[in-house]
Amino acid sequence: MASKRPLTIGEYPGQPVGTMYDSRREAMEKHVHTQSGRGIDARIDQPGAGAICPSGGYVDDIDHGDWILYTGQGGRDRKTGRQIANQSLDDRDNAALVYSHNHNWPVRVLRGNGADIYAPATGYRYDGLYWVDDYWTEPGADGFTVCRFLMVQLSPEEALAWVDMSDYPGQDLPTVMRWSRKRPDRRQPPTGRGDRVRRLRDDSRSPLPPATPPRAEDADGTSSQTGQEGLPEGNETPGTTVSMVYRKQRDSSVSRAVKALYGDRCQVCHIRISLAGGPYSEGAHIRPIGEPHNGADKVNNMLCLCPNHHVMFDRGGLHIANNLFVYERDGSPVGPLNVDSRKHLLNPANLAYHRRLHGFS
Template identity: 40%
Template structure:
């Protein structure tokens, strides 16, 4: 990317009029117009007679208010940089000032456009093009909204707020180093393994074998949070805290926002690239807990599950709703990726037994397509909980109380009394049906697990 660095340095060194207190936009708008032509596969060099009306319109609509929309100035002035080429102009190119410039252009009718190597880069390399455009916007349009301008020069891209898939970047793409990852916006941290904030959640993580407690099973990753390591030896020397990136991953669990996963060459060999860093798509955080790591210190751990691009078909219900057997150890099914197969029959049985009514609040949600409720597993199915997918481990809850229960904000005692853990207030007894018996061992596990999380926090 050395050439891109040179281009960005040349952009930052452009000499433009600043008599108004702000840099003029004639040259950057002309460059953006030419970059848009490269991105669209249009000819590199454009005759002045063709360029003039297009540039005049852009300068009038997007230049600084009150400025003269005179395209002859940037068309000539840019040739003094290494970014622009004028072809077919005999003799010395005039200084870009005064009415003589327009006469000279009309007489010689040169063709103008990006320098050849720069044109090829802008036409073929999306990452480089984005970086050059960002440099232009930062240097000359700081504080302005460039959306309309980018649309006018055909450089508008899908809005990317840092989360989810990165426009123009394919899953499986390999990058040589962290700088390239950063430039491509796949992982916007040059050193940290977690990119994100507690307020917004995590955008991405890097799994590269840096933490001895990491487990990479392909579609499921048990990821160790950041912090507590000796920078020289890489060994865990103190407890981790639920701050910074660690807190960001908890926020992602709360919001359900996907996280980009990048694997490095030093990770689990079966799932890592031979060299460099590979973008491996989107995962969701399904659980988190605090545990003693191999070095004896407390570490935060997160269970991330790859987002499947296919869904398994629902299983039909039996007419008389007999209690389904379920699975003591939920099986795995080979699809595009491996994921835990939840029994649709178990979930539907529990919801129908309770007539889609929340066992906590007694609310039955009616929708245009019928009643709606959610099946909440008391002891989660995935590692490290390994709960069974059976009716005795499932509750019928409304979406709100499902979320609160999953985060441990509701606890259910063996006598089925419900407590709001945020206030300590009793919410009354759990609503039960004789045909649906809950295993108290799963309730005890749920209480103990979340009580430990609260103590660790």
């Protein structure tokens, strides 16, 4: 049984972190997880995943509170709980988590009793938003291929962008988010995602892929990747560093609408990138948003581009004339920009601003 309500990405109004539910049905009625019999909350008619429910169903799951190594959907014997068939990233539910990773959408986590020490003693508990930080496939404990999703909890600051505080009159963010500090034996959240992943890779319980691929061995046992003349040898075990990222607030619905208008095909090269989670493209602002440029987060200031042409456009490797013809930096013609003249009316002032910004007359 599944809810007919639209899939909600981010926090659901009136359901703050730490809310308890007696059953999956109650959680479903409150729209925290809208699938009663599946671990991944995904729909056929909508992209992305709304939530996951770690509840001890898969033997390959690992839960450390602020990160979860979550096993994908499929191939599990419901009677024994063991894996009896391979999983695939092309499965609808697994592909939904891949889509959320590709588009930086957070996923709600509803923990069920019996999952691990971080699970509630009874019932179910909403434990906040997590990023799909990484994904891959590998042999599981039962010898079958499983899909692995590294889920990393958002900090309160990161989660703020996905909470509408007007839904909680008279309350402050810490009260709404609660950050689950009341969980027994829960470690304090680290300072950044880089530190979280570093600790994860150092953890003996975590079967993350190695940070660098193993070296290929020649027939005589010597390595064939010891370096090439004139190139740096590199580092066999590179470390990590902690960084803080500030994201500009933007309306993701604008980007989604423009990308949907062109079927995720780049407006410059017409290429459509196909991934396990579905097609991938990027929304590019013509006049950058935020200070000092102060561009608008509106459809008339947005393009649908592939990653290559997004970087070229943002760095001045491409510019667009008022007649919507695209040129490279040296003036070489690329071709006409694909534009839906009925629905996608670009603001010429934004195009002119972009040309001035990168030194084009």
